[in-house]
Amino acid sequence: MSGGTRLENANPVIFQRSGERLLTAKDEDEDVHDPIDDREIFDLIRSINDPEHPLSLEELNVVEQVRVKVNDADSTVDIEFTPTIPHCSMATLIGLSIKVKLLRSLPDRFKIDVHITPGTHASEEAVNKQLADKERVAAALENSSLLEVVNQCLSAKSI
Amino acid sequence: MKEALSLVQRLSAHPDSRCWFVSWSPSGTLLASCGGDKAVRIWGREGDSWICKTVLQDGHQRTVRKVAWSPCGNYLASASFDATTCIWKKKNDDFESLTVLEGHENEVKCVAWAPSGNLLATCSRDKSVWVWEVDEEDEYECVTVVNSHTQDVKHVVWHPTQELLASASYDNNICIYKEEDDDWECRATLKGHTSTVWALSFDAAGRRLASCSDDRTVKIWKEYPNESGQADLSWKCVCTLSGYHGRTVYDVAWCQLTGALATACGDDAVRVFKEDETADPDQPVFSLAAQVTKAHTQDVNCVAWNPKEAGLLASCSDDGDITIWRFQEED
Numbered sequence: 375m376s377g378g379t380r381l382e383n384a385n386p387v388i389f390q391r392s393g394e395r396l397l398t399a400k401d402e403d404e405d406v407h408d409p410i411d412d413r414e415i416f417d418l419i420r421s422i423n424d425p426e427h428p429l430s431l432e433e434l435n436v437v438e439q440v441r442v443k444v445n446d447a448d449s450t451v452d453i454e455f456t457p458t459i460p461h462c463s464m465a466t467l468i469g470l471s472i473k474v475k476l477l478r479s480l481p482d483r484f485k486i487d488v489h490i491t492p493g494t495h496a497s498e499e500a501v502n503k504q505l506a507d508k509e510r511v512a513a514a515l516e517n518s519s520l521l522e523v524v525n526q527c528l529s530a531k532s533i
Numbered sequence: 534m535k536e537a538l539s540l541v542q543r544l545s546a547h548p549d550s551r552c553w554f555v556s557w558s559p560s561g562t563l564l565a566s567c568g569g570d571k572a573v574r575i576w577g578r579e580g581d582s583w584i585c586k587t588v589l590q591d592g593h594q595r596t597v598r599k600v601a602w603s604p605c606g607n608y609l610a611s612a613s614f615d616a617t618t619c620i621w622k623k624k625n626d627d628f629e630s631l632t633v634l635e636g637h638e639n640e641v642k643c644v645a646w647a648p649s650g651n652l653l654a655t656c657s658r659d660k661s662v663w664v665w666e667v668d669e670e671d672e673y674e675c676v677t678v679v680n681s682h683t684q685d686v687k688h689v690v691w692h693p694t695q696e697l698l699a700s701a702s703y704d705n706n707i708c709i710y711k712e713e714d715d716d717w718e719c720r721a722t723l724k725g726h727t728s729t730v731w732a733l734s735f736d737a738a739g740r741r742l743a744s745c746s747d748d749r750t751v752k753i754w755k756e757y758p759n760e761s762g763q764a765d766l767s768w769k770c771v772c773t774l775s776g777y778h779g780r781t782v783y784d785v786a787w788c789q790l791t792g793a794l795a796t797a798c799g800d801d802a803v804r805v806f807k808e809d810e811t812a813d814p815d816q817p818v819f820s821l822a823a824q825v826t827k828a829h830t831q832d833v834n835c836v837a838w839n840p841k842e843a844g845l846l847a848s849c850s851d852d853g854d855i856t857i858w859r860f861q862e863e864d
Binding site: 482507 | 551569595596598614638642658682685687703728729747780781799800830831832851852
Protein backbone atom coordinates (compact mmCIF):
# COMPACT_ATOMS: atom_id res chain seq x y z
CA MET A 375 0.00 0.00 0.00
CA SER A 376 3.01 2.30 0.01
CA GLY A 377 4.76 4.33 -2.68
CA GLY A 378 3.59 4.83 -6.24
CA THR A 379 -0.12 4.31 -5.62
CA ARG A 380 -2.34 7.32 -5.09
CA LEU A 381 -3.23 7.77 -1.45
CA GLU A 382 -6.89 8.08 -0.50
CA ASN A 383 -6.14 10.59 2.18
CA ALA A 384 -2.93 12.26 1.04
CA ASN A 385 -2.51 14.77 3.85
CA PRO A 386 -3.87 13.34 7.07
CA VAL A 387 -3.93 15.39 10.26
CA ILE A 388 -1.25 14.05 12.57
CA PHE A 389 -1.86 13.84 16.29
CA GLN A 390 0.60 13.83 19.17
CA ARG A 391 1.57 10.45 20.59
CA SER A 392 0.82 9.95 24.25
CA GLY A 393 3.63 9.41 26.72
CA GLU A 394 4.61 6.18 28.38
CA ARG A 395 2.40 4.81 31.07
CA LEU A 396 3.41 6.08 34.51
CA LEU A 397 3.97 3.21 36.87
CA THR A 398 2.84 3.51 40.45
CA ALA A 399 4.15 1.59 43.43
CA LYS A 400 0.98 -0.49 43.31
CA ASP A 401 1.71 -1.55 39.72
CA GLU A 402 5.06 -2.92 40.81
CA ASP A 403 3.59 -4.82 43.76
CA GLU A 404 3.33 -8.47 42.70
CA ASP A 405 0.85 -9.21 45.48
CA VAL A 406 -1.81 -6.82 44.22
CA HIS A 407 -4.24 -8.26 41.67
CA ASP A 408 -3.78 -6.13 38.60
CA PRO A 409 -6.77 -6.26 36.25
CA ILE A 410 -6.27 -5.36 32.59
CA ASP A 411 -7.29 -1.71 32.14
CA ASP A 412 -8.14 0.58 29.22
CA ARG A 413 -4.64 2.06 29.08
CA GLU A 414 -3.07 -1.38 28.82
CA ILE A 415 -5.31 -2.29 25.88
CA PHE A 416 -4.65 1.10 24.30
CA ASP A 417 -0.90 0.51 24.59
CA LEU A 418 -1.34 -2.76 22.67
CA ILE A 419 -3.06 -1.12 19.71
CA ARG A 420 -1.78 2.45 19.53
CA SER A 421 1.41 1.61 17.65
CA ILE A 422 -0.27 -0.53 14.97
CA ASN A 423 0.83 0.85 11.60
CA ASP A 424 -1.64 2.46 9.24
CA PRO A 425 -1.78 0.40 6.02
CA GLU A 426 -1.20 3.46 3.84
CA HIS A 427 0.89 5.94 5.84
CA PRO A 428 4.14 5.47 7.78
CA LEU A 429 2.21 6.53 10.88
CA SER A 430 0.65 4.74 13.80
CA LEU A 431 -3.11 4.47 14.38
CA GLU A 432 -2.63 6.76 17.38
CA GLU A 433 -0.90 9.44 15.32
CA LEU A 434 -3.82 9.40 12.87
CA ASN A 435 -6.31 9.48 15.76
CA VAL A 436 -7.85 6.24 14.43
CA VAL A 437 -7.61 4.87 17.96
CA GLU A 438 -7.99 6.87 21.19
CA GLN A 439 -7.84 5.73 24.76
CA VAL A 440 -11.34 7.08 25.47
CA ARG A 441 -12.73 4.71 22.82
CA VAL A 442 -11.28 1.64 24.55
CA LYS A 443 -13.50 -0.07 27.11
CA VAL A 444 -12.29 -3.11 28.97
CA ASN A 445 -14.08 -5.05 31.68
CA ASP A 446 -11.64 -7.54 33.11
CA ALA A 447 -14.19 -9.18 35.40
CA ASP A 448 -16.58 -9.83 32.51
CA SER A 449 -13.70 -10.60 30.11
CA THR A 450 -14.91 -8.11 27.51
CA VAL A 451 -13.04 -5.57 25.39
CA ASP A 452 -14.82 -3.04 23.22
CA ILE A 453 -12.86 -0.87 20.78
CA GLU A 454 -14.19 1.92 18.60
CA PHE A 455 -11.92 3.12 15.81
CA THR A 456 -12.33 6.17 13.61
CA PRO A 457 -11.33 5.93 9.94
CA THR A 458 -9.50 9.07 8.76
CA ILE A 459 -12.03 9.62 5.96
CA PRO A 460 -15.65 8.39 5.62
CA HIS A 461 -14.91 6.35 2.48
CA CYS A 462 -11.70 4.77 3.68
CA SER A 463 -11.36 1.44 1.86
CA MET A 464 -8.87 0.28 4.50
CA ALA A 465 -11.43 0.34 7.33
CA THR A 466 -11.96 -3.44 7.40
CA LEU A 467 -8.22 -4.11 7.26
CA ILE A 468 -7.55 -1.66 10.11
CA GLY A 469 -10.31 -3.24 12.22
CA LEU A 470 -8.99 -6.70 11.45
CA SER A 471 -5.47 -5.68 12.49
CA ILE A 472 -6.78 -4.35 15.82
CA LYS A 473 -8.74 -7.57 16.35
CA VAL A 474 -5.80 -9.83 15.49
CA LYS A 475 -3.44 -7.86 17.75
CA LEU A 476 -5.81 -8.30 20.69
CA LEU A 477 -6.59 -11.96 19.89
CA ARG A 478 -2.85 -12.66 20.00
CA SER A 479 -2.14 -10.58 23.11
CA LEU A 480 -5.04 -11.23 25.47
CA PRO A 481 -6.02 -14.40 27.34
CA ASP A 482 -8.51 -16.57 25.39
CA ARG A 483 -11.33 -15.76 27.83
CA PHE A 484 -11.73 -12.24 26.39
CA LYS A 485 -14.57 -11.41 23.99
CA ILE A 486 -13.18 -8.78 21.65
CA ASP A 487 -15.56 -6.42 19.85
CA VAL A 488 -14.07 -4.02 17.32
CA HIS A 489 -16.25 -1.53 15.51
CA ILE A 490 -16.29 1.85 13.81
CA THR A 491 -17.00 4.99 15.86
CA PRO A 492 -20.70 5.63 15.07
CA GLY A 493 -21.23 8.08 12.22
CA THR A 494 -17.66 8.14 10.94
CA HIS A 495 -17.80 5.80 7.95
CA ALA A 496 -20.12 5.38 4.96
CA SER A 497 -20.18 1.57 5.20
CA GLU A 498 -20.09 1.43 8.98
CA GLU A 499 -22.70 -1.30 9.32
CA ALA A 500 -21.18 -3.59 6.68
CA VAL A 501 -17.67 -3.24 8.11
CA ASN A 502 -18.91 -3.87 11.68
CA LYS A 503 -20.81 -6.98 10.60
CA GLN A 504 -17.78 -8.35 8.79
CA LEU A 505 -15.51 -7.77 11.81
CA ALA A 506 -18.03 -9.39 14.19
CA ASP A 507 -18.32 -12.55 12.06
CA LYS A 508 -15.71 -14.85 13.60
CA GLU A 509 -16.14 -17.43 10.86
CA ARG A 510 -15.18 -14.90 8.19
CA VAL A 511 -12.36 -13.57 10.36
CA ALA A 512 -11.07 -17.16 10.76
CA ALA A 513 -11.26 -17.73 7.00
CA ALA A 514 -9.51 -14.40 6.33
CA LEU A 515 -6.65 -15.36 8.63
CA GLU A 516 -6.12 -18.60 6.69
CA ASN A 517 -5.48 -16.45 3.60
CA SER A 518 -1.70 -16.07 3.53
CA SER A 519 -1.55 -12.88 1.47
CA LEU A 520 -4.06 -11.11 3.71
CA LEU A 521 -2.29 -12.38 6.80
CA GLU A 522 0.95 -10.93 5.47
CA VAL A 523 -0.66 -7.48 5.13
CA VAL A 524 -2.08 -7.72 8.67
CA ASN A 525 1.32 -8.76 10.02
CA GLN A 526 2.89 -5.74 8.32
CA CYS A 527 0.46 -3.46 10.15
CA LEU A 528 1.31 -5.22 13.39
CA SER A 529 5.08 -5.31 12.97
CA ALA A 530 7.14 -3.02 15.16
CA LYS A 531 8.20 0.10 13.31
CA SER A 532 11.82 0.24 12.28
CA ILE A 533 12.92 3.83 12.79
CA MET B 534 -35.45 -25.44 38.18
CA LYS B 535 -36.42 -29.09 38.18
CA GLU B 536 -34.63 -29.83 34.95
CA ALA B 537 -30.88 -29.95 34.83
CA LEU B 538 -27.95 -30.29 32.50
CA SER B 539 -25.31 -32.46 34.09
CA LEU B 540 -21.82 -33.02 32.81
CA VAL B 541 -21.13 -36.52 31.46
CA GLN B 542 -17.68 -36.00 29.99
CA ARG B 543 -15.36 -33.34 28.65
CA LEU B 544 -13.06 -34.25 25.77
CA SER B 545 -10.06 -32.27 24.57
CA ALA B 546 -11.04 -32.83 20.96
CA HIS B 547 -9.09 -30.36 18.83
CA PRO B 548 -6.34 -29.01 21.13
CA ASP B 549 -4.84 -25.59 20.29
CA SER B 550 -7.61 -25.08 17.79
CA ARG B 551 -11.32 -24.47 17.48
CA CYS B 552 -13.85 -27.26 17.49
CA TRP B 553 -16.39 -25.96 15.00
CA PHE B 554 -19.01 -28.70 14.81
CA VAL B 555 -20.11 -32.11 16.06
CA SER B 556 -22.52 -34.60 14.48
CA TRP B 557 -23.97 -37.88 15.83
CA SER B 558 -24.18 -40.91 13.56
CA PRO B 559 -27.80 -42.02 12.91
CA SER B 560 -27.41 -44.92 15.37
CA GLY B 561 -26.14 -42.50 18.03
CA THR B 562 -23.06 -44.65 18.67
CA LEU B 563 -20.46 -42.39 17.00
CA LEU B 564 -19.82 -38.66 17.17
CA ALA B 565 -17.84 -36.87 14.46
CA SER B 566 -16.09 -33.57 15.25
CA CYS B 567 -14.17 -31.13 13.07
CA GLY B 568 -12.13 -28.00 13.56
CA GLY B 569 -9.48 -25.45 12.77
CA ASP B 570 -6.76 -28.14 12.84
CA LYS B 571 -8.11 -29.40 9.44
CA ALA B 572 -8.95 -32.78 10.99
CA VAL B 573 -12.11 -34.80 11.54
CA ARG B 574 -12.22 -37.03 14.61
CA ILE B 575 -14.58 -39.92 15.25
CA TRP B 576 -15.54 -40.58 18.87
CA GLY B 577 -17.11 -43.75 20.22
CA ARG B 578 -18.17 -45.07 23.61
CA GLU B 579 -15.93 -47.54 25.36
CA GLY B 580 -17.34 -48.63 28.69
CA ASP B 581 -18.49 -45.46 30.41
CA SER B 582 -16.39 -43.01 28.48
CA TRP B 583 -16.08 -41.54 25.01
CA ILE B 584 -12.76 -42.00 23.26
CA CYS B 585 -11.26 -41.02 19.91
CA LYS B 586 -11.58 -43.96 17.50
CA THR B 587 -10.13 -42.45 14.33
CA VAL B 588 -8.62 -39.22 13.05
CA LEU B 589 -9.31 -38.30 9.42
CA GLN B 590 -6.43 -36.14 8.27
CA ASP B 591 -5.12 -35.10 4.88
CA GLY B 592 -8.61 -34.69 3.48
CA HIS B 593 -8.56 -30.91 3.66
CA GLN B 594 -6.02 -28.12 3.29
CA ARG B 595 -7.88 -25.69 5.55
CA THR B 596 -10.40 -25.58 8.43
CA VAL B 597 -13.10 -28.25 8.38
CA ARG B 598 -16.23 -26.25 9.17
CA LYS B 599 -18.95 -28.93 9.34
CA VAL B 600 -19.50 -32.68 9.08
CA ALA B 601 -22.63 -34.71 8.27
CA TRP B 602 -23.48 -38.43 8.34
CA SER B 603 -25.52 -40.06 5.58
CA PRO B 604 -28.88 -41.45 6.82
CA CYS B 605 -27.49 -45.02 6.53
CA GLY B 606 -24.49 -44.09 8.67
CA ASN B 607 -21.98 -45.50 6.16
CA TYR B 608 -20.79 -42.18 4.75
CA LEU B 609 -19.51 -38.97 6.26
CA ALA B 610 -19.29 -35.66 4.40
CA SER B 611 -16.94 -32.86 5.51
CA ALA B 612 -17.20 -29.23 4.36
CA SER B 613 -14.05 -27.13 4.37
CA PHE B 614 -12.77 -23.59 3.95
CA ASP B 615 -10.58 -25.09 1.16
CA ALA B 616 -13.72 -24.86 -1.06
CA THR B 617 -14.19 -28.65 -1.24
CA THR B 618 -16.44 -31.26 0.37
CA CYS B 619 -14.94 -34.69 1.07
CA ILE B 620 -17.01 -37.86 1.14
CA TRP B 621 -15.66 -40.58 3.43
CA LYS B 622 -16.80 -44.20 3.37
CA LYS B 623 -16.87 -46.22 6.55
CA LYS B 624 -14.98 -49.52 6.37
CA ASN B 625 -15.28 -51.46 9.61
CA ASP B 626 -13.69 -49.10 12.14
CA ASP B 627 -11.90 -46.98 9.57
CA PHE B 628 -12.80 -44.39 6.97
CA GLU B 629 -11.46 -43.97 3.47
CA SER B 630 -11.74 -40.92 1.28
CA LEU B 631 -14.16 -41.78 -1.51
CA THR B 632 -14.41 -38.58 -3.49
CA VAL B 633 -13.89 -34.83 -3.33
CA LEU B 634 -16.69 -32.51 -4.48
CA GLU B 635 -15.36 -29.37 -6.10
CA GLY B 636 -17.04 -26.37 -7.66
CA HIS B 637 -17.68 -23.75 -4.99
CA GLU B 638 -15.68 -20.57 -5.52
CA ASN B 639 -14.63 -20.26 -1.89
CA GLU B 640 -15.23 -21.59 1.63
CA VAL B 641 -17.84 -24.35 1.94
CA LYS B 642 -19.76 -23.58 5.12
CA CYS B 643 -22.11 -26.53 5.48
CA VAL B 644 -23.11 -29.91 4.08
CA ALA B 645 -26.29 -31.95 4.67
CA TRP B 646 -27.80 -35.23 3.40
CA ALA B 647 -31.42 -35.58 2.35
CA PRO B 648 -33.45 -38.19 4.29
CA SER B 649 -33.36 -40.57 1.29
CA GLY B 650 -29.57 -40.44 1.18
CA ASN B 651 -29.71 -39.80 -2.58
CA LEU B 652 -29.17 -36.06 -2.37
CA LEU B 653 -26.57 -33.89 -0.72
CA ALA B 654 -26.62 -30.10 -0.31
CA THR B 655 -23.63 -27.79 0.19
CA CYS B 656 -23.48 -24.03 0.69
CA SER B 657 -20.69 -21.51 0.53
CA ARG B 658 -19.31 -18.04 1.10
CA ASP B 659 -19.87 -17.69 -2.69
CA LYS B 660 -23.62 -17.14 -1.88
CA SER B 661 -24.77 -20.33 -3.60
CA VAL B 662 -26.45 -23.57 -2.53
CA TRP B 663 -25.60 -26.69 -4.56
CA VAL B 664 -27.66 -29.87 -4.70
CA TRP B 665 -25.76 -33.05 -5.59
CA GLU B 666 -27.25 -36.39 -6.66
CA VAL B 667 -25.63 -39.65 -5.60
CA ASP B 668 -26.03 -42.77 -7.73
CA GLU B 669 -25.55 -46.44 -6.84
CA GLU B 670 -21.93 -46.37 -7.97
CA ASP B 671 -21.13 -43.68 -5.40
CA GLU B 672 -20.84 -41.09 -8.16
CA TYR B 673 -21.81 -37.51 -7.29
CA GLU B 674 -23.26 -35.12 -9.79
CA CYS B 675 -24.28 -31.52 -9.20
CA VAL B 676 -27.91 -31.16 -10.31
CA THR B 677 -28.59 -27.55 -9.32
CA VAL B 678 -26.88 -24.37 -8.27
CA VAL B 679 -29.27 -21.94 -6.57
CA ASN B 680 -28.36 -18.30 -6.01
CA SER B 681 -31.26 -17.05 -3.89
CA HIS B 682 -29.14 -15.46 -1.18
CA THR B 683 -27.32 -12.16 -1.64
CA GLN B 684 -24.58 -13.02 0.87
CA ASP B 685 -22.49 -15.81 2.43
CA VAL B 686 -24.68 -18.92 3.07
CA LYS B 687 -23.99 -20.28 6.56
CA HIS B 688 -26.11 -23.38 6.93
CA VAL B 689 -28.21 -25.93 5.02
CA VAL B 690 -30.60 -28.50 6.52
CA TRP B 691 -33.05 -30.99 5.01
CA HIS B 692 -36.58 -31.62 6.16
CA PRO B 693 -36.69 -34.83 8.30
CA THR B 694 -38.90 -36.75 5.85
CA GLN B 695 -39.49 -34.73 2.68
CA GLU B 696 -37.19 -33.49 -0.06
CA LEU B 697 -37.37 -29.94 1.20
CA LEU B 698 -34.22 -27.94 1.85
CA ALA B 699 -33.67 -24.86 4.02
CA SER B 700 -30.68 -22.48 4.08
CA ALA B 701 -29.58 -19.64 6.39
CA SER B 702 -27.43 -16.68 5.41
CA TYR B 703 -25.38 -13.62 6.33
CA ASP B 704 -28.08 -11.70 4.39
CA ASN B 705 -30.33 -12.25 7.50
CA ASN B 706 -32.79 -14.47 5.57
CA ILE B 707 -33.78 -18.12 5.40
CA CYS B 708 -34.70 -19.75 2.07
CA ILE B 709 -36.76 -22.90 1.54
CA TYR B 710 -36.27 -24.90 -1.66
CA LYS B 711 -38.24 -27.58 -3.48
CA GLU B 712 -37.64 -29.49 -6.67
CA GLU B 713 -39.61 -28.31 -9.67
CA ASP B 714 -39.13 -30.10 -13.01
CA ASP B 715 -35.65 -31.37 -12.15
CA ASP B 716 -34.64 -27.96 -10.88
CA TRP B 717 -34.39 -26.77 -7.29
CA GLU B 718 -36.07 -23.44 -6.69
CA CYS B 719 -36.41 -21.13 -3.73
CA ARG B 720 -40.10 -21.30 -2.82
CA ALA B 721 -40.14 -19.20 0.34
CA THR B 722 -37.91 -16.51 1.88
CA LEU B 723 -38.30 -16.16 5.64
CA LYS B 724 -37.53 -12.61 6.75
CA GLY B 725 -37.44 -11.44 10.35
CA HIS B 726 -33.94 -11.77 11.78
CA THR B 727 -32.03 -8.49 11.91
CA SER B 728 -28.57 -10.01 11.50
CA THR B 729 -26.80 -13.18 10.24
CA VAL B 730 -28.79 -16.40 10.60
CA TRP B 731 -26.24 -19.01 11.75
CA ALA B 732 -28.20 -22.25 11.94
CA LEU B 733 -31.53 -24.02 11.48
CA SER B 734 -33.24 -27.09 12.92
CA PHE B 735 -36.55 -28.75 12.02
CA ASP B 736 -38.81 -30.28 14.65
CA ALA B 737 -39.52 -34.04 14.47
CA ALA B 738 -42.58 -33.66 12.25
CA GLY B 739 -40.97 -31.07 10.00
CA ARG B 740 -43.88 -28.66 10.41
CA ARG B 741 -41.74 -26.13 12.22
CA LEU B 742 -38.24 -24.73 11.86
CA ALA B 743 -36.07 -23.09 14.53
CA SER B 744 -33.48 -20.48 13.52
CA CYS B 745 -30.78 -18.72 15.53
CA SER B 746 -28.99 -15.49 14.78
CA ASP B 747 -26.34 -12.89 15.47
CA ASP B 748 -29.30 -10.71 16.58
CA ARG B 749 -29.26 -12.84 19.79
CA THR B 750 -32.68 -14.35 19.21
CA VAL B 751 -34.10 -17.73 18.28
CA LYS B 752 -37.18 -17.78 16.06
CA ILE B 753 -39.73 -20.53 15.52
CA TRP B 754 -41.28 -20.66 12.04
CA LYS B 755 -44.39 -22.66 11.18
CA GLU B 756 -45.62 -23.93 7.85
CA TYR B 757 -49.16 -22.91 6.96
CA PRO B 758 -51.34 -24.34 4.20
CA ASN B 759 -51.17 -22.04 1.25
CA GLU B 760 -54.34 -19.95 1.11
CA SER B 761 -53.68 -18.35 -2.24
CA GLY B 762 -53.39 -21.75 -3.89
CA GLN B 763 -50.13 -20.73 -5.50
CA ALA B 764 -46.93 -22.69 -5.64
CA ASP B 765 -45.08 -20.66 -3.04
CA LEU B 766 -44.80 -22.11 0.44
CA SER B 767 -46.06 -20.18 3.42
CA TRP B 768 -43.95 -20.04 6.58
CA LYS B 769 -44.61 -17.57 9.40
CA CYS B 770 -42.67 -16.67 12.52
CA VAL B 771 -44.84 -17.80 15.45
CA CYS B 772 -42.42 -17.24 18.34
CA THR B 773 -39.25 -15.24 19.10
CA LEU B 774 -37.07 -16.13 22.07
CA SER B 775 -35.33 -12.89 23.03
CA GLY B 776 -33.55 -11.74 26.16
CA TYR B 777 -31.96 -15.11 26.95
CA HIS B 778 -28.72 -14.92 24.98
CA GLY B 779 -25.91 -12.47 25.83
CA ARG B 780 -24.16 -12.73 22.46
CA THR B 781 -24.52 -14.34 19.00
CA VAL B 782 -26.44 -17.64 18.96
CA TYR B 783 -24.30 -19.92 16.77
CA ASP B 784 -26.39 -23.08 16.76
CA VAL B 785 -29.79 -24.47 17.59
CA ALA B 786 -30.82 -28.14 17.87
CA TRP B 787 -34.36 -29.41 18.14
CA CYS B 788 -34.43 -32.87 19.76
CA GLN B 789 -36.40 -35.30 17.56
CA LEU B 790 -37.12 -37.51 20.58
CA THR B 791 -38.11 -35.07 23.32
CA GLY B 792 -38.86 -31.77 21.57
CA ALA B 793 -36.33 -29.94 23.75
CA LEU B 794 -34.56 -27.03 22.03
CA ALA B 795 -30.86 -26.50 22.77
CA THR B 796 -28.77 -23.45 21.85
CA ALA B 797 -25.04 -22.74 21.54
CA CYS B 798 -24.07 -19.16 22.31
CA GLY B 799 -21.09 -16.82 22.03
CA ASP B 800 -21.51 -16.03 25.73
CA ASP B 801 -20.07 -19.53 26.52
CA ALA B 802 -23.44 -20.90 27.68
CA VAL B 803 -25.51 -23.90 26.65
CA ARG B 804 -29.25 -23.48 27.19
CA VAL B 805 -32.22 -25.83 26.86
CA PHE B 806 -35.78 -24.60 26.25
CA LYS B 807 -38.98 -26.58 26.65
CA GLU B 808 -42.28 -25.88 24.99
CA ASP B 809 -45.40 -25.24 27.04
CA GLU B 810 -47.69 -27.98 25.76
CA THR B 811 -50.85 -26.19 26.83
CA ALA B 812 -50.13 -23.11 24.69
CA ASP B 813 -51.93 -22.32 21.44
CA PRO B 814 -50.00 -24.04 18.59
CA ASP B 815 -50.19 -20.80 16.59
CA GLN B 816 -48.59 -18.92 19.50
CA PRO B 817 -46.22 -21.41 21.11
CA VAL B 818 -44.45 -20.55 24.35
CA PHE B 819 -40.93 -21.75 25.13
CA SER B 820 -39.33 -21.36 28.52
CA LEU B 821 -35.77 -21.81 29.71
CA ALA B 822 -35.57 -25.27 31.29
CA ALA B 823 -31.84 -25.45 32.02
CA GLN B 824 -28.64 -23.55 31.36
CA VAL B 825 -24.95 -23.86 32.10
CA THR B 826 -23.53 -20.33 31.92
CA LYS B 827 -19.88 -21.41 31.73
CA ALA B 828 -20.42 -24.56 29.70
CA HIS B 829 -17.13 -23.85 27.91
CA THR B 830 -14.32 -21.34 28.48
CA GLN B 831 -14.98 -19.76 25.05
CA ASP B 832 -17.81 -19.44 22.49
CA VAL B 833 -20.02 -22.52 22.09
CA ASN B 834 -20.23 -23.31 18.36
CA CYS B 835 -22.54 -26.29 18.15
CA VAL B 836 -25.10 -28.35 20.06
CA ALA B 837 -26.32 -31.79 18.93
CA TRP B 838 -28.88 -34.15 20.50
CA ASN B 839 -28.13 -37.85 20.33
CA PRO B 840 -30.71 -39.33 17.88
CA LYS B 841 -31.32 -42.50 19.92
CA GLU B 842 -30.58 -41.72 23.56
CA ALA B 843 -33.05 -39.11 24.80
CA GLY B 844 -31.44 -36.22 26.68
CA LEU B 845 -27.84 -36.90 25.65
CA LEU B 846 -26.41 -33.63 24.28
CA ALA B 847 -22.99 -32.85 22.79
CA SER B 848 -21.56 -29.33 22.53
CA CYS B 849 -18.27 -27.99 21.22
CA SER B 850 -16.37 -24.75 21.50
CA ASP B 851 -13.63 -22.40 20.37
CA ASP B 852 -11.71 -23.77 23.38
CA GLY B 853 -11.24 -27.00 21.33
CA ASP B 854 -13.32 -29.16 23.68
CA ILE B 855 -16.36 -31.34 23.19
CA THR B 856 -18.63 -31.69 26.20
CA ILE B 857 -21.25 -34.40 26.59
CA TRP B 858 -24.23 -33.43 28.79
CA ARG B 859 -27.28 -35.20 30.11
CA PHE B 860 -30.50 -33.19 30.16
CA GLN B 861 -32.83 -34.62 32.75
CA GLU B 862 -36.38 -33.69 33.53
CA GLU B 863 -37.23 -34.60 37.09
CA ASP B 864 -40.72 -35.29 38.37
